[in-house]
């Protein structure tokens with residue numbers, strides 16, 4: 249796994265004109281790596297392949313580590329995961345949302361990033377056939393995060409100048425936290441996300457509840 253500030257993470261990925269067996273092997277390996285690292289998405293440049301390819305699986309897992317659909321939006325449920333997509337392009341996007349993002353190439357750091365809430369993405373599947381993904385939720389956020397990697401862009405580039413520099417300088421000066429600290433940071437963010445999801449759903453419920461009749 250390449251980590252910031254590795255210059256290979258800054259290269260633009262090349263388009264794939266024909267999907268070959270070699271590409272399919274790469275997809276398989278990338279999906280394995282993503283699961284091993286407990287990630288929800290991985291872009292080819294992160295494993296040193298300068299190609300426009302990403303893999304994603306945002307499904308939560310149950311106690312037995314089996315994927316579930318719990319907490320997924322209706323649109324997310326309609327998308328079969330894991331996803332592998334070559335040459336992804338956003339053809340439509342709307343509304344804004346934000347999320348505490350992290351990245352396997354910037355381990356131990358999490359910051360809120362603003363993204364489109366809904367996206368429609370087209371690209372090629374591992375058989376070279378055109379696919380379209382219409383989604384919102386975490387899947388939409390993850391697609392946009394991974395697509396940034398294909399442009400040589402990282403989530404820490406999307407923060408305020410001050411925040412971004414703070415993180416970049418810290419990494420350059422003291423390196424990355426050890427795996428234990430990364431795990432701790434992850435657990436904290438998971439709690440924060442769960443807390444936010446709760447308050448959000450309360451807010452959404454309040455929105456959809458019929459207004460009290462006026463007297």
Ligand SMILES: [Zn+2]
Nearest residue numbers: 350351352353
């Ligand atoms: Zn990333």
